[in-house]
Amino acid sequence: MNDSGSPINLVHRYFEQQSELFGEGFFSGKALVKPFLIRDDSEYKVNRRDITVNNSETLDNLYETIKDCTKCALGETRNMFVFGVGNPTADIMFIGEAPGRDEDLKGEPFVGRAGKLLDKMLESIGLNRDIVYIGNILKCRPPQNRDPLPTERDLCEPFLIKQIELIKPKLIVALGRVAAHTLLRTDDTLKSLRESTHNYHGIDFKVTYHPAALLRNQKLKYPAWEDLKDIRDNYL
Template sequence: MQQVPNDPRQIEALLDFYTSAGVDCFLGEDAVDWFELTRRQAEQRAQSRPQAPAAGPTHTHASGPGRGSGPNHPMPAAAAPQARVPDAGQTAVLPDAQVIAAARDQAASAASLEDLQACLAAFDGCNLKLTAKKLVFADGNPQARLMFVGEAPGRDEDLHGKPFVGRSGQLLDRMLEAIGLDRSSAYIANVVPWRPPGNRTPTPQETEICKPFIVRQIELVNPDVLVFLGAASAKTLLGVQDGIRKMRGRWMSYPGKGKEIAAIATYHPAYLLRSPLEKRLSWRDFLSIQDKLTGGSATRER
C-alpha cells in the first residue's frame, strides 16, 4: 500500500491530483462488486413496491367516470406517477440510430433556449443522465456576440449545474478579463450537458446523441464568434480531424443561422492548468478573438 506523505504540501498536491482525475469520494481497501450490489438493490426495490391489483371480478364489473377512484378500486400501479430521478434499477437506453433521430427531432422543435433546456431536462436518450447530478445547460449572456463550447462538464459543474465553474472556469474568467470581457460578455456551453462518470471522455455514441442539442443551441444564440475550448468540441461540430496543436489559432467558418460564424479553437483551460507554458499560445488566441470582435460591427444584427 502506498505510504501517505507527511508534508502538508505533498498531501495538498496529491489531493489536487485526485480531484483533477475525477476522484470525488473515498474508497475502502476492500473491492466492492457494484454490479451485484446494484442487482440486490433493484430486487429490494421491486419487492418493496406495492403490487398492482390482479384483474378480476372486482374491476370487470366497474364502469363509469368513478372507476378506480374509490377505496375498493385503487389506482393501478402503472397509472401512478413515476419519479423523475433515475435510480440504480432504471434500465439504460441503447444508443442507436432511433435515439439519435429522436434527439434531432426534439432539438429542432425548440423555439427558444428555454424550450431547448426543457427538452434536454425531459430527454432520457443519453445514459449519462442516469449518473449525473444536474443538467449543465449554459452560463453567461445569450445575447453576447461571443460563444464558448467545451466538451463536457466536470465535478464542480455537475454540482452547481453551470459550465466552467471549477478551476478551469476560474482560469477562463481570468483569460476573459485579460481582453476586457467577463461572463456577461459571453455565452458558455458544452457539447455534452451531463458529466461522464469519473470525468471520463464521452463515448462517440454519447456525443452523437447530444450533438443535435448543442447545434440547436448555437443556432438560437447565433453568435458572431464561436470559440471551441479543446479539440473535442471542434471535431464534433466542424467535422475536422486535426489535433489541437495544429488546429488552434486558425480561423475557420461555422454555418450559422443565415450567416457564416467565425470560429476558432484554442486550448481547454483544464489543459492549461496542467501545461502552464502553453498559456502564451492561448493568450495569442484570445488577442485574435479580441481583434475579431472589435473589428466587426458595433451593433449586432439578430
C-alpha cells in the same frame, strides 16, 4: 434469454471499460493504442426518447424541452443537467467537451479551478460570463471525465446546434482538443487547428486551449493569450 456472459458481450464489456478508462484507445500492456472499437448502441436505444427541439424559440423553451433528457446513458448517471450560461444574444460562444465533477454538482459549465481561469481569460480581453455564452457539447457528465463517445456526441449535438441557432454568435471558440476534434470531426493537432478559422454550421469557429491544460502547463499561457488577442482584435 440472458446472454450477458456470452463471449461477444464479455468482449464488448472489456472494450467498454477500456473506453471509459482511456477514451477511444485502450492500454495494450505497453502502449495506448487506438484500434477498432466495438460499440454496442443498444443501451442508448433502450434509453432513447426522441426530443424535438425545432419548435423551441428561446433558450428557455429549449432548456425546458431537454432538461430531463435521457437519450443517452449519461442521463441516468448525471447529478445535474448542465445547459449553459450567459448572454442569450452573445457574439461569442465558448464550448467545452462535457461537464466535469464540479459542473455536474453545480449544474453550471466551467466552475472550479478551470472555470476561474476561464473567467480571468475572459477578463483579459474585456469579457465576462454575462457578455459571452458558455456551454458544452454534452450536457451530462461522462463517467470518470472520459472523452465523449461518438454516439453521445451524435445524440447531444443537435441541442448544441439549436443553442447556436438561437444565440446566433459571430464566433464559436472550442476550448481544448477534445471539443475541437469532436465538433470538427478531425484529429489534426491542436497547434494546427489554432492556426486557422474554421466553420461550424455557418459560424466562424476558432480553437484554443482548455483552461485545465493551462493549469497543468504554464508554458501554454502565452499561446493562449495570443489566441485571445486574435479574438479581441477580430470579433470585439
